[in-house]
Amino acid sequence: xxxxxxxxxxxxxxxxxxxxxxxxxxxxxxxxxxxxxxxxxxxxxxxxxxxxxxxxxxxxxxxxxxxxxxxxxxxxxxxxxxxxxxxxxxxxxxxxxxxxxxxxxxxxxxxxxxxxxxxxxxxxxxxxxxxxxxxxxxxxxxxxxxxx
Amino acid sequence: xxxxxxxxxxxxxxxxxxxxxxxxxxxxxxxxxxxxxxxxxxxxxxxxxxxxxxxxxxxxxxxxxxxxxxxxxxxxxxxxxxxxxxxxxxxxxxxxxxxxxxxxxxxxxxxxxxxxxxxxxxxxxxxxxxxxxxxxxxxxxxxxxxxx
DNA sequence: TTGATTTAGTTGATATATCAACTAAGTTTA
DNA sequence: TAAACTTAGTTGATATATCAACTAAATCAA
Numbered sequence: 001x002x003x004x005x006x007x008x009x010x011x012x013x014x015x016x017x018x019x020x021x022x023x024x025x026x027x028x029x030x031x032x033x034x035x036x037x038x039x040x041x042x043x044x045x046x047x048x049x050x051x052x053x054x055x056x057x058x059x060x061x062x063x064x065x066x067x068x069x070x071x072x073x074x075x076x077x078x079x080x081x082x083x084x085x086x087x088x089x090x091x092x093x094x095x096x097x098x099x100x101x102x103x104x105x106x107x108x109x110x111x112x113x114x115x116x117x118x119x120x121x122x123x124x125x126x127x128x129x130x131x132x133x134x135x136x137x138x139x140x141x142x143x144x145x146x147x148x
Numbered sequence: 149x150x151x152x153x154x155x156x157x158x159x160x161x162x163x164x165x166x167x168x169x170x171x172x173x174x175x176x177x178x179x180x181x182x183x184x185x186x187x188x189x190x191x192x193x194x195x196x197x198x199x200x201x202x203x204x205x206x207x208x209x210x211x212x213x214x215x216x217x218x219x220x221x222x223x224x225x226x227x228x229x230x231x232x233x234x235x236x237x238x239x240x241x242x243x244x245x246x247x248x249x250x251x252x253x254x255x256x257x258x259x260x261x262x263x264x265x266x267x268x269x270x271x272x273x274x275x276x277x278x279x280x281x282x283x284x285x286x287x288x289x290x291x292x293x294x295x296x
Numbered sequence: 297t298t299g300a301t302t303t304a305g306t307t308g309a310t311a312t313a314t315c316a317a318c319t320a321a322g323t324t325t326a
Numbered sequence: 327t328a329a330a331c332t333t334a335g336t337t338g339a340t341a342t343a344t345c346a347a348c349t350a351a352a353t354c355a356a
Binding site for chain 4: 187220
């Protein structure tokens with residue numbers, strides 16, 4: 001028997017839900033690829049969909065800090081899934097390229113990503129999802145700092 | 149100009165929203181208390197509301213790992229907000245007690261917690277929130293492992 | 297009651313989050 | 327063009343997440 005949640009608000013459930021979803025994603029990834037985290041997989045996928053992305057832009061897309069991106073990329077490079085080359089025009093940047101191994105990993109990952117989303121959202125109508133998304137965006141806007 | 153999000157699903161927005169909310173919480177805490185994290189504040193609050201809680205139960209309530217709870221408690225003890233005493237009947241457990249300093253911290257924290265929730269949820273009707281909560285719980289159930 | 301199992305909590309290793317300081321390279325401006 | 331500023335990325339420090347291994351204590355079972 002559990003006592004009532006400490007914060008009886010949807011925000012508590014929100015936190016709980018995202019954790020459960022991340023756990024599900026990791027478990028499903030583990031079944032097709034060894035030693036890859038959700039964030040590494042997501043980063044790889046985004047790099048695949050948007051080639052020639054700077055780390056800065058990549059960070060925005062996956063909603064991460066640039067310091068985090070640096071480290072995630074480092075791990076992907078260590079695993080041979082990603083390669084850094086010199087950027088042709090801007091020496092501050094590096095040119096990130098997915099390796100063959102990275103492409104293979106992505107191919108195996110792709111069905112899992114579909115599965116994760118389907119699993120999480122099963123039984124929800126399009127209308128319900130749309131309403132949910134709308135509310136979520138309101139909360140997001142409420143939490144986002146004002147843009148002067 | 150941003151390209152489309154890499155995963156055009158509500159789950160991506162969900163992740164984004166919870167991050168924005170946590171950031172908001174931390175910023176508001178920072179304005180009334182120095183050197184306290186959201187998780188430390190939450191832990192302290194739950195311990196205050198449910199006295200004589202074991203770390204195990206505490207972990208469930210704040211939806212954290214028991215290893216994480218151990219470390220959060222350690223930091224709260226270091227900061228003098230929490231004290232460990234010997235548990236009267238079970239030597240494996242420790243009796244967690246909020247110190248006077250901890251109580252002061254909680255008192256200053258309390259309005260901030262209200263503020264955070266109000267800020268995040270402003271402009272949402274009760275009906276909209278209820279609908280949102282219902283959908284969230286469906287997703288949570290979808291992501292939770294089956295209980296045999 | 298001893299031996300097996302379970303439970304409570306700690307600790308280590310690694311990944312990520314966040315903030316701040318930093319380097320290097322590009323850009324602007326006086 | 328030189329100085330000031332901005333941008334891209336790295337690195338360090340600390341907090342948390344997760345998994346696994348571990349200790350010690352409690353409980354169960356034969």
